[in-house]
Amino acid sequence: MSKAVFYHAGCPVCVSAEEKILDVVDKNKLNLEIVHFGNAKDRIGEAEKAGVKSVPALVIDDQVLHINFGASMEDVKSSLNA
Amino acid sequence: MSKAVFYHAGCPVCVSAEEKILDVVDKNKLNLEIVHFGNAKDRIGEAEKAGVKSVPALVIDDQVLHINFGASMEDVKSSLNA
Numbered sequence: 001m002s003k004a005v006f007y008h009a010g011c012p013v014c015v016s017a018e019e020k021i022l023d024v025v026d027k028n029k030l031n032l033e034i035v036h037f038g039n040a041k042d043r044i045g046e047a048e049k050a051g052v053k054s055v056p057a058l059v060i061d062d063q064v065l066h067i068n069f070g071a072s073m074e075d076v077k078s079s080l081n082a
Numbered sequence: 083m084s085k086a087v088f089y090h091a092g093c094p095v096c097v098s099a100e101e102k103i104l105d106v107v108d109k110n111k112l113n114l115e116i117v118h119f120g121n122a123k124d125r126i127g128e129a130e131k132a133g134v135k136s137v138p139a140l141v142i143d144d145q146v147l148h149i150n151f152g153a154s155m156e157d158v159k160s161s162l163n164a
Contacts, residue, residue, distance in 0.1 A: 002106060024084060026108035041160050061101050065149050 013070035014056040095152035
């Protein structure tokens, strides 16, 4: 099973993308974790290391899919003082 | 069942995103069509109307998810003389 992490920051673009993604992925094929940086600042480093440049983003195995554009990681960090 | 169209133009970013998407979507929930503009120039107008600004993009029902960035629709059109 593939492992995926959907990183977001609660922005409207993020939430709307999250709903669609949750709707259409095959939960038997994908072990999907949702990470909201507002509740998990400590995951920011891991996301950046994986190549996440903006949110929302879906990291599947080692591949980053940036989905639309809600905010840059720089903006996420500065809004969270992270 | 949701209807989705994955629009792309054969670029490496497109192909790599397509593989992941095909891999993880639930085919029982999503009726997914793949459109390669190189083979279907006549679908460009429909994609633009749906809000597609760049490829690859996944349109689910009426929502456009731009996934990473392969090329702008302007570049797609000029490379296809469309």
